[in-house]
């Protein structure tokens with residue numbers, strides 16, 4: 001029982017950190033490698049300014065606090081900086097081949113549909129929210145869920161506990177290693 005409490009405490013601390021409403025660049029992830037060309041940046045901010053290598057970008061507002069920007073990234077290393085009154089976030093990424101990127105940087109795995117925010121989000125009482133697991137099962141087969149998860153989707157309806165659905169560098173877009181992901185509830 002003590003184990004469960006301790007793990008629940010750690011999970012709570014993580015949630016509180018994520019719940020902070022400072023600026024956040026959600027895509028691409030820090031130290032990731034993308035193909036050269038256009039990439040969609042996803043950001044959370046209040047009236048923030050986004051720059052690529054010091055040049056201002058146009059942020060398109062998808063809903064309260066939620067923005068995207070289309071970025072043309074030439075081959076090489078780049079820096080995105082998001083700044084608002086609550087703080088500053090910096091994300092470095094590399095456009096090109098993973099073998100040319102700084103050591104340890106990993107290929108960014110995109111997750112569709114990036115630009116169609118409404119596939120997973122809605123505005124509720126003036127706030128940008130996740131529309132819930134039903135939006136995921138518009139594309140993913142519910143019947144297959146137990147194979148990868150051991151559970152049915154009722155217990156794991158909070159997909160965002162474990163996944164980063166804007167894409168990430170991890171297999172299955174996991175935020176945590178599989179064993180740690182399950183330990184959020186199983187001490």
Ligand code: HEC
Nearest residue numbers: 043044062066067068113114115116117119120130160165
């Ligand atoms: C495939 C589903 C999916 C798509 C498409 C998607 N998102 Fe998300 N997004 C999520 C999930 C899941 C979360 C986590 C929600 C949570 O933690 O409450 C999230 C979180 C966010 C957050 C952070 C919310 C917060 O308060 O921390 C922002 C901002 C955001 N998305 C913006 C966007 C924008 C803008 C687009 C379109 C360009 C987009 N998203 C497309 C699934 C998606």
Ligand code: HEC
Nearest residue numbers: 111112113119120135136138139140159163165171172173
């Ligand atoms: C519009 C369709 C669509 C929606 C909505 C959608 N997905 Fe996906 N998802 C896909 C497709 C297509 C792939 C395969 C992409 C690839 O591998 O290139 C994928 C891949 C994934 C993967 C990675 C699979 C792997 O083996 O690497 C995960 C995890 C995932 N989706 C989770 C989610 C979650 C969680 C949601 C809801 C927040 C969601 N998806 C909503 C279409 C969708």
Ligand code: HEC
Nearest residue numbers: 133136140144148153156157158159161162172178181182
């Ligand atoms: C407790 C953590 C956890 C939660 C919560 C979770 N997942 Fe997963 N998911 C995983 C793990 C771990 C894998 C990778 C399994 C593997 O390596 O085979 C995975 C794999 C996937 C995959 C790719 C494998 C497949 O079956 O195609 C999809 C899609 C996916 N999850 C969707 C979702 C959706 C949708 C939700 C919310 C309803 C969700 N997940 C909630 C941990 C989680």
Ligand code: HEC
Nearest residue numbers: 148149150151152155156157161178181182183184185186
């Ligand atoms: C959101 C909390 C939560 C997460 C995250 C979670 N589980 Fe569970 N798990 C439960 C609950 C509650 C039960 C008991 C009720 C049930 O079986 O549905 C359970 C039961 C189980 C059982 C049945 C045996 C037992 O110990 O009672 C297995 C096996 C299991 N989980 C595996 C996993 C795996 C593997 C993961 C990661 C992919 C995971 N769980 C993630 C909440 C969770």
